[in-house]
Amino acid sequence: MHLLIKALTSFLLCVTASAWATNVMLIESYHYGYDWDKSYIAGLERTLGSDYTLSRFEMDTKRLPPSEFEKQADKAFAAYQATKPEIVVLGDDNALKYILPRLYDEPISIVFLGINSNPRHLLAEYEGQAKVTGVLELPLFVRNMREISMLLGKKNIKVKVMFDSGVTSEIAAEYILRQYEQIRRSLGIEIDIVNAVTFQGWQREIAATQSGGFDAVIVGLYQTLVDSEGNNVDSNQVLSWTNQHVEVPTFGFWDFSVGKGKTSGGVVLFGESQGQHAADLVKQINAGADASTIPIQIGRQGRAIYSASEMERWSLTPSSRWQNID
Incomplete structure (x- = not known):
């Protein structure tokens, strides 16, 4: 009972x-x-x-x-x-x-x-x-540009910003471009924003970074890329391929893109x-x-995180402000 x-x-x-x-x-x-x-x-x-x-x-x-x-x-x-x-x-x-x-x-x-x-x-x-x-x-574009410039030890750098062609990517790219137009002289940085539709197009852009004189790549969003038959490409495959084939340091705007076998780091959104x-x-x-x-509020500020193994690959040393996630 x-x-x-x-x-x-x-x-x-x-x-x-x-x-x-x-x-x-x-x-x-x-x-x-x-x-x-x-x-x-x-x-x-x-x-x-x-x-x-x-x-x-x-x-x-x-x-x-x-x-x-x-x-x-x-x-x-x-x-x-x-x-x-x-x-x-x-x-x-x-x-x-x-x-x-x-x-x-x-x-x-x-x-x-x-x-x-x-x-x-x-x-x-x-x-x-x-x-x-x-x-x-809102992607932390300005903070990332400043940190990347300090990491590379150069003021006048050229950065390729990679996005897919999804709605969020297009909006984020427009937001970044507006910020860039307002402050490009003070930053001393040149950017090229890419909205790739296909994985093949993404691969071409990544392969051409070094020959195009770029010092770094920022990987934005990449989840809506499709193959030649119009099928969605697994996002992990996109990030892994990029890591294996890119010839300049890579960074990210979002936490999920940073880590071993991914990008080196960034001031990211969580x-x-x-x-x-x-x-x-x-x-x-x-x-x-x-x-x-x-x-309506702006999301709480992001944090600077990095992958020690990826930073070592590019011989970069982040400051004490950055948090190692490896």
């Missing part, structure tokens, strides 16, 4: 905790197998804790063609209707672009994260019942910190704050 009562009490506590937990739904632009998603989901879950239940829907737009995005958005909205969350988190640009038009007049709060574009135009176009706030994700930041906003809303009164 004592064991039965104990088991029943435990069950009731679990049911009660579940009943009181705030229901949050995450709609991902991409998929859990993508390192960025894994990282920010870990940050969300760790920060929200057991007081929240987190359901997820993957739009998978890194691997699916743009012609499928609207269908994926319809599926995501159907999942939202079935789940009936109190708060929706939209991960990255495609989720905001395709899901906000479906949710803007729903009586909910929305928190976005990982947004590279300026969301204000979209928010003005789709103004309804939904209350929206979130966190922007998905986990984006997830933590978004979770903090969810908590504020759950405590009674009106999401529409919480200012």
Whole structure:
């Protein structure tokens, strides 16, 4: 009898905790197998804790063609209707672009994260019942250029910045170009931004870096590259091939691109910190704050990290500001 009562009490506590937990739904632009998603989901879950239940829907737009995005958005909205969350988190640009038009007049709060574009135009176009706030994700271009210049021991350097042709890449590339135009004289740095569509095109650009007089390559995003038949190329294959064939030091904007067999380092953005930041906003809303009164925020500043083995390969010595991840 004592064991039965104990088991029943435990069950009731679990049911009660579940009943009181705030229901949050995450709609991902991409998929859990993508390192960025894994990282920010870990940050969300760790920060929200057991007081929240987190359901997820993957739009998978890194691997699916743009012609499928609207269908994926319809599926995501159907999942939202079935789940009936109190708060929706939209991960990255495609989720905001395709899901906000479906949710803007729903009586909910929305928190976005990982947004590279300026969301204000979209928010003005789709103004309804939904209350929206979130966190922007902007590549740390200027800090990287300064650090790379110091690492190489040269002021006037030439850097190739590599992106795929995905939506996030195009937005990030435009943001970097705007920054560059404003400060190129003070930096004394020349950049060439590439948005490759195919893996073959990416390979050609990497192979031509040294002959083109480039001192370094920054690997941005590379997850939407396709082969000659239009099939998505595994991102690990892209990064590994780049590491093996590049003839100048490589750096990254995101933490998942740094490490042995990857890039040497960089002042990088962390998905986990984006997830933590978004979770903090969810908590504020759950405590009674009106999401529409919480200012849209820039993600917490990145950190300088490096791979000792990759730095050694290029005979580079990072300063004490950099953290070794090997």
